[in-house]
Amino acid sequence: MTSRIQTADVVIVGGGPAGRALATRCITHDLSVILVDPHPSRTWTATYAAWEDELPAWLPSEVASTRIERPSVWAEGATTLNRTYCVLNTSLLQSLLSDSSLQFIATKAIHLTRDSVFCADGTHVVGSVVVDARGTTITPRSAQQTAFGIVVNRATAEPALDGNDAWFMDWRQDNGTHAGDQPSFLYAVPLDSERMLLEETCLVGRPPIPLSELKRRLHIRLDNRGAIAPEDSAVERVRFSVEPPPGQRGTIFRFGARGGLTHPGTGYSVGAALNEADLAASAIAHGGDPQRELWPYSARGVAALRRVGLNALLTLDPDDVEAFFAKFFALPADQQRAYLSDRRDAAATAKVMVSIMASSPRRVRKTLMAAPFRRTNPVDQD
Numbered sequence: 237m238t239s240r241i242q243t244a245d246v247v248i249v250g251g252g253p254a255g256r257a258l259a260t261r262c263i264t265h266d267l268s269v270i271l272v273d274p275h276p277s278r279t280w281t282a283t284y285a286a287w288e289d290e291l292p293a294w295l296p297s298e299v300a301s302t303r304i305e306r307p308s309v310w311a312e313g314a315t316t317l318n319r320t321y322c323v324l325n326t327s328l329l330q331s332l333l334s335d336s337s338l339q340f341i342a343t344k345a346i347h348l349t350r351d352s353v354f355c356a357d358g359t360h361v362v363g364s365v366v367v368d369a370r371g372t373t374i375t376p377r378s379a380q381q382t383a384f385g386i387v388v389n390r391a392t393a394e395p396a397l398d399g400n401d402a403w404f405m406d407w408r409q410d411n412g413t414h415a416g417d418q419p420s421f422l423y424a425v426p427l428d429s430e431r432m433l434l435e436e437t438c439l440v441g442r443p444p445i446p447l448s449e450l451k452r453r454l455h456i457r458l459d460n461r462g463a464i465a466p467e468d469s470a471v472e473r474v475r476f477s478v479e480p481p482p483g484q485r486g487t488i489f490r491f492g493a494r495g496g497l498t499h500p501g502t503g504y505s506v507g508a509a510l511n512e513a514d515l516a517a518s519a520i521a522h523g524g525d526p527q528r529e530l531w532p533y534s535a536r537g538v539a540a541l542r543r544v545g546l547n548a549l550l551t552l553d554p555d556d557v558e559a560f561f562a563k564f565f566a567l568p569a570d571q572q573r574a575y576l577s578d579r580r581d582a583a584a585t586a587k588v589m590v591s592i593m594a595s596s597p598r599r600v601r602k603t604l605m606a607a608p609f610r611r612t613n614p615v616d617q618d
């Protein structure tokens with residue numbers, strides 16, 4: 237195989253939302269970028285959503301195809317959240333993150349070093365900075381989120397919504413589950429003025445609930461509510477690891493889900509990657525260390541606490557999960573926001589965890605207190 241050499245200021249491996257967001261911001265900072273991905277032209281199909289306050293100012297507001305000002309939660313009763321949630325227009329997001337000066341190499345990277353990438357097609361790409369944005373991989377040990385969803389028109393979805401605009405989480409057990417079953421919830425969001433996504437979701441599991449079981453639960457739930465979906469409804473399948481692969485300290489800068497930006501207790505990473513892309517790009521442009529910028533002590537503290545939170549979720553008795561979320565969503569909005577989205581305020585994250593523990597029954601408290609001492613998939617953010 238003939239080897240050819242290509243060079244750029246920044247070489248980004250992985251063209252998902254994180255890799256492309258970083259590439260786009262690097263270009264804004266006058267850096268040349270090569271992006272290596274085996275399928276750079278593949279159309280994104282996932283329904284991405286994020287809290288409106290997570291979206292960076294450099295993204296035009298039209299990127300949100302719908303805005304839900306007060307999404308609803310059912311956890312031991314209904315409540316609404318005082319925080320706007322956005323479903324993103326995936327194709328617009330993809331095109332906004334596809335700057336025309338971005339150079340793509342359509343191949344798989346097989347070996348990465350600090351300043352070069354060796355590709356399966358023989359290309360050797362050299363850059364001042366190499367970024368690993370290859371996302372996560374699923375292993376039998378990784379905690380995963382799974383979901384099975386269908387897209388229906390609003391009138392069909394109506395009975396499942398009980399008058400709400402959207403369910404961020406609906407933990408009611410009218411989905412055919414029984415006491416002791418690993419729980420799943422209904423996520424129901426408008427995709428546009430016509431269509432709704434109704435998705436039965438396993439927030440996190442090790443192992444997660446299989447898609448076939450989530451499909452079964454979704455149909456039982458919808459039948460129970462009188463929401464009869466056409467058999468040919470479009471389907472969305474979700475399965476990804478919420479944990480990055482264990483890393484080697486201080487070698488290659490990792491970004492996005494690969495770099496630990498996924499909140500392991502919720503599975504969200506797109507908002508964080510969009511939000512952090514400019515900071516990382518700016519550090520690269522000014523000769524700084526993007527790893528240091530993204531992972532000060534406070535961020536590493538938050539990440540450690542979130543891993544404890546993940547352990548708590550994975551070890552909670554299934555019958556206590558709904559009560560756990562009832563406590564969480566009873567917290568003041570600023571505390572919910574801090575836990576869900578603030579990557580750098582370890583004290584605020586810890587405060588939320590202590591509040592939930594303090595208000596939980598003794599049995600739940602014991603599980604939560606043991607969570608820090610259970611083994612996690614080790615992630616090195618240093």
Ligand SMILES: Cc1cc2nc3c(=O)[nH]c(=O)nc-3n(C[C@H](O)[C@H](O)[C@H](O)COP(=O)(O)OP(=O)(O)OC[C@H]3O[C@@H](n4cnc5c(N)ncnc54)[C@H](O)[C@@H]3O)c2cc1C
Nearest residue numbers: 250252253254273282284285345370371492493504505506
């Ligand atoms: C249906 C669905 C819905 C989702 N909804 C949400 C949501 O609402 N909000 C949210 O925050 N998250 C959501 N997620 C999770 C979200 O998809 C991921 O967290 C997100 O894609 C991570 O972005 P990333 O760019 O870090 O990695 P990825 O999107 O996984 O991108 C990694 C890229 O790296 C490339 N790659 C891999 N290996 C190599 C290699 N060796 N060489 C070169 N390139 C390589 C891949 O081709 C891919 O393009 C959803 C996931 C699914 C499946």
